Amino acid sequence: MAQKVKLSTIAESLGLSTATISLALRDSPLVAVDTREKIKEQARALGYIYNRRAASLRTSRSGIIGVVVHDIMNPFYGEILKAIETELDRSRHTFILSNHYDSVEKQRMFIETLLQLGGDGVIMSPAIGTPVEDMRLTEDNGMPAVLIARSIDGVDMPTYRGDDSYGISLATNHLIGLGHRTIAMIGGTDQTSTGRDRYQGYVNALRKANIEVDPDLRIPGPRTMQGGFEAAVHFLSLPQKPTAAVCWNDLVAIGLMNGIGRAGLVVGQDISVTGYDDLEQASIATPSLTTVSNGQAEVGRLAARALLDRLAGSHEPDGIHLIKPEMRIRQSTGPYRPRA
Amino acid sequence: MAQKVKLSTIAESLGLSTATISLALRDSPLVAVDTREKIKEQARALGYIYNRRAASLRTSRSGIIGVVVHDIMNPFYGEILKAIETELDRSRHTFILSNHYDSVEKQRMFIETLLQLGGDGVIMSPAIGTPVEDMRLTEDNGMPAVLIARSIDGVDMPTYRGDDSYGISLATNHLIGLGHRTIAMIGGTDQTSTGRDRYQGYVNALRKANIEVDPDLRIPGPRTMQGGFEAAVHFLSLPQKPTAAVCWNDLVAIGLMNGIGRAGLVVGQDISVTGYDDLEQASIATPSLTTVSNGQAEVGRLAARALLDRLAGSHEPDGIHLIKPEMRIRQSTGPYRPRA
DNA sequence: CTGAAAGCGCTTACAG
DNA sequence: CTGAAAGCGCTTACAG
Numbered sequence: 001m002a003q004k005v006k007l008s009t010i011a012e013s014l015g016l017s018t019a020t021i022s023l024a025l026r027d028s029p030l031v032a033v034d035t036r037e038k039i040k041e042q043a044r045a046l047g048y049i050y051n052r053r054a055a056s057l058r059t060s061r062s063g064i065i066g067v068v069v070h071d072i073m074n075p076f077y078g079e080i081l082k083a084i085e086t087e088l089d090r091s092r093h094t095f096i097l098s099n100h101y102d103s104v105e106k107q108r109m110f111i112e113t114l115l116q117l118g119g120d121g122v123i124m125s126p127a128i129g130t131p132v133e134d135m136r137l138t139e140d141n142g143m144p145a146v147l148i149a150r151s152i153d154g155v156d157m158p159t160y161r162g163d164d165s166y167g168i169s170l171a172t173n174h175l176i177g178l179g180h181r182t183i184a185m186i187g188g189t190d191q192t193s194t195g196r197d198r199y200q201g202y203v204n205a206l207r208k209a210n211i212e213v214d215p216d217l218r219i220p221g222p223r224t225m226q227g228g229f230e231a232a233v234h235f236l237s238l239p240q241k242p243t244a245a246v247c248w249n250d251l252v253a254i255g256l257m258n259g260i261g262r263a264g265l266v267v268g269q270d271i272s273v274t275g276y277d278d279l280e281q282a283s284i285a286t287p288s289l290t291t292v293s294n295g296q297a298e299v300g301r302l303a304a305r306a307l308l309d310r311l312a313g314s315h316e317p318d319g320i321h322l323i324k325p326e327m328r329i330r331q332s333t334g335p336y337r338p339r340a
Numbered sequence: 341m342a343q344k345v346k347l348s349t350i351a352e353s354l355g356l357s358t359a360t361i362s363l364a365l366r367d368s369p370l371v372a373v374d375t376r377e378k379i380k381e382q383a384r385a386l387g388y389i390y391n392r393r394a395a396s397l398r399t400s401r402s403g404i405i406g407v408v409v410h411d412i413m414n415p416f417y418g419e420i421l422k423a424i425e426t427e428l429d430r431s432r433h434t435f436i437l438s439n440h441y442d443s444v445e446k447q448r449m450f451i452e453t454l455l456q457l458g459g460d461g462v463i464m465s466p467a468i469g470t471p472v473e474d475m476r477l478t479e480d481n482g483m484p485a486v487l488i489a490r491s492i493d494g495v496d497m498p499t500y501r502g503d504d505s506y507g508i509s510l511a512t513n514h515l516i517g518l519g520h521r522t523i524a525m526i527g528g529t530d531q532t533s534t535g536r537d538r539y540q541g542y543v544n545a546l547r548k549a550n551i552e553v554d555p556d557l558r559i560p561g562p563r564t565m566q567g568g569f570e571a572a573v574h575f576l577s578l579p580q581k582p583t584a585a586v587c588w589n590d591l592v593a594i595g596l597m598n599g600i601g602r603a604g605l606v607v608g609q610d611i612s613v614t615g616y617d618d619l620e621q622a623s624i625a626t627p628s629l630t631t632v633s634n635g636q637a638e639v640g641r642l643a644a645r646a647l648l649d650r651l652a653g654s655h656e657p658d659g660i661h662l663i664k665p666e667m668r669i670r671q672s673t674g675p676y677r678p679r680a
Numbered sequence: 681c682t683g684a685a686a687g688c689g690c691t692t693a694c695a696g
Numbered sequence: 697c698t699g700a701a702a703g704c705g706c707t708t709a710c711a712g
Binding site for chain 4: 344346347348358359362363366390391392393394395396397398399
C-alpha cells in the first residue's frame with residue numbers, strides 16, 4: 001500500500017494546518033464553507049482514512065458499545081440484537097458482540113477488552129453467577145451498563161426484560177381454561193432470575209386454580225430445541241400422565257413437539273404444548289405454536305435507547321423495567337382429553 | 341470514578357520508569373523477575389486498565405478482527421461464526437461482528453469503520469453485488485481479507501466455502517436413486533456464486549440421469565423458513581405434480597415440510613424433501629431431514645486460521661478452497677410414489 | 681537490568 | 697476564519 005494518508009498529508013497538500021483539516025472534516029462551522037468543501041474533496045481524492053484510535057485517545061470517546069449475551073445463535077437473543085443494532089446504527093455507534101455461554105470468566109474477559117478499547121458503554125445479559133464486583137467493573141471505570149433479559153440481585157442498574165412470572169401464568173391459565181389439570185413444566189433453571197420467575201408464575205397459576213403442585217411434573221434443564229426433543233421421552237413416561245406442557249421457551253416447545261410427534265401422538269389434540277418468546281418460528285411450526293410474546297424487539301430497543309440517552313447525558317432511572325408479555329393462541333393447544 | 345490509573349501512575353508509585361512497567365506487564369525477559377512480579381502486583385492493586393487505543397496507535401496493531409456476513413440470525417452463519425470465535429479466542433483477538441443484509445452500502449460502512457479502528461483483518465461473506473473496488477479497500481489499506489461462503493468474480497482472495505455444485509448434485513442423485521423423476525428446486529438466487537452453483541449442480545444431475553430439465557420446476561427466491569413455508573402452496577399446485585423437492589437450504593426445507601404437512605401430505609412418503617447445510621435442527625425436525633452437510637465449522641475454522649496465519653507473516657495461497665459436502669440421509673426422503 | 685525521549689495521529693484550548 | 701503547540705497513554709530504539 002501507498003504511504004499512509006493522515007491529517008497532515010492533507011494539510012500539507014493544501015497548505016493548511018491540521019487543525020483546520022480536522023475541523024473541516026467534522027463539519028465545524030468554524031471553517032469557511034468553500035475551504036471545507038475543498039478539504040473534503042482532497043480527503044476523498046487521497047483516500048484518507050480517519051484514525052479513530054488517535055481521536056479516541058485524545059477525546060476518550062470511542063463510539064464503541066459492547067453487547068454480551070448468552071448465545072447469539074439463540075434466536076431469542078438474535079431478535080433482541082437485531083433491535084439493538086437498529087438503534088445503534090442510527091446513532092453511528094459500532095458494536096462489539098460476544099457470547100459468554102454463561103461463563104463468568106469469558107464475560108469478565110469481554111468487559112476488560114471493552115474497557116481496554118475505551119468502550120462507551122455495554123449492554124449485557126449477565127452470565128449465571130455473575131458476581132457483583134464484575135458489574136462494578138463497568139461503572140467504576142466510567143463505562144455505563146444496561147442489563148437485558150436477566151437481572152442480578154444487588155445490582156441496581158437499568159434493566160429491561162419481560163415480566164416472566166406474569167407471562168408464564170398467562171400460558172398456564174390458558175391451559176387450565178382448556179380443562180387441563182395435569183400440566184408439566186419443561187426446561188429452565190433456578191440459577192437465573194428468569195428461571196425462578198417463570199417457575200413461580202407456573203406455580204402461582206396452578207395454586208390460584210386450586211390445582212396441587214406436583215414437583216415431579218417439573219423437568220428442569222432443557223433450554224434448546226435439542227433439549228426439548230430429548231425431554232419428550234421423560235415427559236411421555238411420567239406416571240401422572242400429563243396432558244399439557246408449559247415449556248421454558250419456544251425452542252424447547254418445538255423440540256418437545258417433534259419428540260411427541262415421533263411417539264405417534266398429535267400435539268394440539270392428545271397433548272397441548274405452550275412455548276415462550278413468540279419467535280418467528282413459532283407461527284410456522286407444525287402445529288403452529290401457542291406461545292407468549294416476550295417483547296424481544298421492545299427489550300432491545302429500550303435498552304439501546306436507555307444507554308444512548310445516558311451517553312448523551314440524560315439519566316434514565318435505574319431499576320427493572322418490565323415489558324408486558326402477551327398471549328398468542330395457535331394450534332398446539334386444545335381442549336383437555338384424557339390420555340389412553 | 342477515581343483518577344485514571346495509567347503506566348505512569350504505576351511507575352511513580354514504584355519509583356520506576358514507564359518503559360520498565362510497559363515491558364514488565366508484557367512479560368518481557370528484559371525485566372528482572374522480582375521487579376516484574378512487584379509491578380504486576382501493583383497494577384492489579386491499583387486496578388490498572390491497559391489502554392489499547394494508545395498501544396495500537398503506537399504499534400499500529402489493534403488485535404481487532406472484523407467479521408461481516410449476511411445475517412448472524414441465520415443458523416448457517418451462526419455455526420460458521422461459532423467456529424471463527426473459537427479460533428480467534430485462542431489467539432486473544434477481539435472480533436467485531438456485523439450483518440450486511442446484502443446491502444453493499446452497509447458492508448462498505450462496516451469496512452470503513454474497521455479501517456478506522458485499525459482492524460488487523462476481516463473475514464467476510466460478501467454482499468450480493470459487492471464491487472471489486474470495495475474489496476480492494478481492505479488490501480489497499482493493509483488489512484488482509486478472507487472470504488467465506490461466497491466468492492466474487494475477479495477477486496482472488498483466499499476463499500473458503502463448500503462445493504455447492506457437487507453438494508446439490510448429491511441430494512439430487514439421492515432423489516433420482518429413489519425413483520423420483522419430477523423434482524423441483526426451491527429457493528436460492530442467481531445473484532450469488534452459491535446460488536448459481538447450486539442450480540447448476542441440480543441441472544447437471546438431472547441431465548446426467550437423462551431427465552429433462554423443466555425451468556418451471558424451479559421456484560427461486562426463498563432462503564428462509566418463512567420463505568419455504570410460503571412456497572409450499574406454489575410447489576403443491578405445480579401442474580407437473582413433482583414428487584420431490586431439492587431445497588436451497590435446511591431452513592427452506594423445514595419451512596416447506598411444515599407447509600406440506602399443513603396440506604395433509606406426509607413428507608417422506610407422499611413427497612420427498614432434501615435440505616442443505618445439515619444444521620443442528622435438521623436431525624430433530626419431524627420428519628428428520630435428509631440433507632447435505634456443508635462443513636460450516638470447517639469453513640469457519642479454516643478461514644480464521646488462514647487470516648491468523650497471514651497476520652503472523654505466513655501466506656496461505658489465494659484462491660478458492662472448496663470444502664467437500666457429505667450426504668446425510670434421514671426420514672424426509674423415501675421411494676417414489678405417484679401423486680394422487 | 682532500567683531510564684529518558686521521541687513519536688503514533690488525532691483534538692482542543694488559545695492566540696491572532 | 698486559520699495556525700502553533702500541547703497532550704491523550706502507550707512502545708521502542710537507544711543509551712547506560
